[in-house]
Amino acid sequence: MADHNTGYNTDHNTGYNAGAAEAKWQAAWEQAGVFRATADPGCKKYYVLEMFPYPSGRIHMGHVRNYTMGDVIARYKLANGFNVLHPMGWDAFGMPAENAARAQGGSPRDWTLANIKTMKAQLRPLGLSVDWTREFATCTPAYYGQQQVLFLDFLEHDLVYRKAAVVNWDPVDRTVLANEQVIDGRGWRSGAAVEQRTLTQWFFRISDMAEELLAGLDRLPAWPDRVKRMQQNWIGQSRGVQLAFDRADGGAPIEVYTTRPDTLMGASFIGLAPDHPLTRALAADRPDMAAAVARMRRGGTTEAALETAEKQGVDTGLRVRHPLAPDRLLPVWVANFIVMDYGTGAIFGCPAHDPRDMEFALKYRLPVRAVFRPLDGMPPAGAALVPPKTEPVRWINPVARTAVPEVATGEEAVRASSAWLEARGAGRAVTRYRLRDWGLSRQRYWGCPIPVVHCPDCGVVPERRENLPVTLPRDDGRGGPIDFSAPGNPLDRLPHWHNTPCPACGTPGRRETDTMDTFVDSSWYYARFTAPAAATPTDRAAVNYWMNVDQYIGGVEHAILHLLYSRFFARAMHRCGHLPASAAEPFNALFTQGMVTHAIYQSRDGHNRPVYHYPEDLVFAPVSAPGGGGPVALLRAEMEAAGLAPESDRHRQEFAGRPDRTRVAVLPPAKMSKSRKNVVDPLAIIDRYGADTARWFVLSDSPPDRDVEWTAAGAEAAWKFLRRVRGLCDRVTGAAENGPDDGALERAVHRAIAGVTRAIDGFAFNAAIAQLHGLANTIGKSAAGRAGLREALMVLARLLGPMAPHLAEDMWEALGGEGLLATAPWPQADPVLTAEERVILPIQINGKRRDAMEVARALPQADLEARALSRPAVRKALGGAVPKKVIVVPGRIVNVVV
RNA sequence: GCGGGCGUGAUGGAAUUGGUAGACAUGCCAGACUUAAAAUCUGUUGGCCGAUUGGCCGUGCGGGUUCGAAUCCCGCCGCCCGCACCA
DSSP, X not given: OOOSSSSSOBOTTTOOBHHHHHHHXXXXXXXHTTTOOOOOTTSOEEEEEEOOOOOOSSOOHHHHHHHHHHHHHHHHHHHTTOEEEOOOOBOOOSHHHHHHHHHHOSOHHXXXXXXXXXXXXXXXXXXXXXXXXXXXXXXXXXXXHHHHHHHHHHHHTTSEEEXXXXXXXXTTTTEEEOGGGEEXXXXXXXXXXXXXXXXXXXXXXXXXGHHHHHXXXXXXXBSOHHHHHHHHHHHOEEEEEEEEEOBTTSOOOEXXXXXXXXXXXXXXXXXXXXXXXXXXXXXXXXXXXXXXXXXXXXXXXXXXXXXXXXXXXXXXXXXXXXXXXXXXEEEEEEETTOOTTSTTSEXXXXXXXXXXXXXXXXXXXXXXXXXXXXXXXOOOTTSOOOOOTTSEEXXXXXXXXXXXXXXXEHHHHHHHHHHHHHHTTSEEEXXXXXXXXXXXXXXXXXXXXXXXXXXXXXXXXXXXXXXXXXXXXXXXXXXXXXXXXXXXXXXXXXXXXXXXXXXXXXXXXXXXOOEEOHHHHTTSHHHHTTSTTOXXXXXXXXXXXXXXXXXXXXXXXXXXXXXXXXXXXXHHHHHTTSSOGGGSSOBSBEEEEOOEEEEEEEEEOTTSOEEEEOGGGEEXXXXXXXXXXXXXXXXXXXXXXXXXXXXXXXXXXXXXXXXXXXXXXEEEEEEOXXXXXXXXXXXXXXXXXXXXXXXXXXXXXXXXXXXXXXXXXXXXXXXXXXXXXXHHTXXXXXXXXXXXXXXXXHHHHHHHHHHHHHHHHTTOHHHXXXXXXXXXXXXXXXXXXXXXXXXXHHHHHHHHTTTSHHHHHHHHHHTTOSSOGGGSOOOOOOHHHHSOSEEEXXXXXXXXXXXXXEEETTOOHHHHHHHHHHSHHHHHXXXXXXXXXXXXXXXXXXXXXO
16 A cells, blocks of 8 residues: 555655656656647648546546547657647636636636636646647637637628527526426526527528538548447438428418328328427417417427327318328328427328327327238238338338339338329428537627627628627626626626627617527637637648647547537638638547546445445455455444554454444446545545556556546556556666577567557557556566666657656656657567567367467468377377368468368 | 447456457465565466366357357347437
8 A cells, every 4th residue: 555645656666756757757848848739841740639628627537538548649649750739728618607606706707717727737747748838718819709700701601690499498597598408397507497488599500511411421430430320310311202282271281291202192190290380370369279289398398208298189170182182181280299390390190100190090080091011911900010111011002003013112112102202293302301500699608709789770790800809898897797696698787798889880789698609619629729829710821731630539428519510610611711621521530538437435324315435435355255245345434443454454354344334335336426426536646646657547447438447456556567667677787788588578579569559559558558567577577688678678668658658758767768758759560570480379179279389480381280280189189080171370270170 | 219339257358350268457365575464576366177187168148150259140138328209
């Protein structure tokens, strides 16, 4: 167990003091400016970016893992001769700052800037290879002013517009809520019942790019399939047919969208969404319908409610003609299961082949008309028949017999019916998307002001560019402090801010008080990093050189919104001339890292309520029995109070057996959260072991894309290993000039180079670390000479560099390496040395390993076969017979089939 | 409901992508050092049988393809993620 009181730990054997060494090397890197990125057209660039943090005020292990991964790549690429850009900044607008101001007073700006300061101070000891000269925060006018320039450009290019939209309105907080902020129909903060209100809001025309954004995914081979699939689903392309149903009363026809035009003859009613314009028009005159529609809307917002909601409908009394059978009149119903946002908000119901329509038809006694039946057997009674679209069925009621043969699959019938309807002018084939335009208006203070003015005469007028940035009112100066205690947007209550002359005609106008969604800020920061101080949003030369991001790293939780918005923004910025066409897909490669989890320690109080304990408050009694139910968690303080030493194995065993101790359950690891106290503070870890240990551990235990469980034992092991590695350097001086293991060690070194290189290239940092363990163990046991040991350790230092940069630098210096290790080239594996000249070749008999022989690697196939067959074990298995077959894979295996 | 992923020792996980399953690490056990503990070092550690050489079984379950399957195919079971009354 480490000494608790010395802070940074000094190892008594090696004298390695992580704290001192880390500070020393960070200063050395800083002074040499090794991570400062300067465009150099003669040098191949590499842009590494991790999703920038929200300045919550404290870093957590998730940050450590995320930024360490990026740092490994950045340092590795630097060593491989790339001109690396590895920037860092702050996603600094957002609600927490406003909530803090509301709760504790003060201003969002001060709160945010103070948090950035502390978080930066916490981040810097990690020793990241970040070019801090490029740092920026999105809440500064220097950044959001350029964002306003982008907004005006987007406005000119018709990429952003205003429209009335139904939004979730919190009547108490007087603000719009995102869908995620509505919980069970109530505002997440106020608890007030959320109303559906129609407000005029700003929208980005992202849905116009749906097709492009979908197609672009195919050109991103280095993105995880999972993320691409999520975006595909989100964009939600569907091909179908739009057709009109004429009204019997001569009113405007009802437009209907369907992806199953082949079932048109099975239509038995028309369904309208509760929000459909026709529904609204009818409800205006009919109180009974208005009431029914209101009932349908209520409770219909949450997913859980939708899942269990019963089908409801109202007959409008209207009748429409079936387009292919004008004599047939279909009733028009308003139905709760039809959504206005998809298709035209109106459907034709075909109960025979749609379970929802069937449910509805059964409830309201509407006819069921089958279009096809199974090739064999009877159609199900009272249930929709929905076979896979690839399954052939018998068409008894096709759209037209000329279009659909008697036996055809649904797929074929859809295609044929669609073409037939279009040719006949009865409908038109359309492609629709689920993706909706991105509403960016927020009724909040702490965001980027939307640079437009509402003029009573001119309407919505863009602010003049020379007046940008439109800054947020200074909350510490003119006009006094900003009042966050009242609900609603404080900007609405600041006439000195929002009263402004119209930029076009000069008459008194009102500045837009909505601010931008914070997703806007993070949709282009990657481009800004290439020229963070430019007087325009981007600098042409800088984006041409640095874009795209070669490797982007972040959490899967941003798989859809942030990454989709960024892809939209890059395209939009290209249209306005801020990015080259080649940057339309801004992230060449994406990696989504897993979370850092920790076991949860929970006991119960006198009322059987859960009580949680911090990991550092516990010790564990060893469990000897294999599979004995896991370690027993003991409260350290309780043990000490009982006069027992938590450090003693025996005392812990003894205490574990006491009946009166508090029982602490060890619950399965979950994402670290303060409420369950299963958190480990990176600062405490760095203070105790140094940053290298923290970096090493978050990489070592699990593949980067999976969750990693933080364990005290694992962190301890990482620290021990790094200390041991540092101690290995002392072996050099004691060794003789040459040793018997020189050759073997050299080969081990080159195999490790190859292994670590391949592992880093494949984002398998845990495997890279396993390789480094192997090499260190080999060096530790090797009877090689001084030169060989020194060379091996210098390679080890360079291979360790991306993960444990400070220790590596220290070793490099101790071994007499030239300059800084951070700028030393990556070692190259010699293929001659990576291949062992002698290999142990397994011999299988009928596919089961029965023997093995050591042979020269280059031995010809025929010789291998002969040797294998002459082995006693093989001869015995053959029993004098001739083998049926012998498979020889040189360097791998010999398999004798008898 | 739709789409996708995963299942390997007590535990986290390796496996050069079809070629010695269990690398590396944690934990446990044993030994050395120590008055004792902690720390450190060394060794053992998939299961069953066998004193040793060795044998049998083994990657969720059941089948299949193959000389050979953790890996490919089919069907189950379990867990996880995304989307969801999407017409």
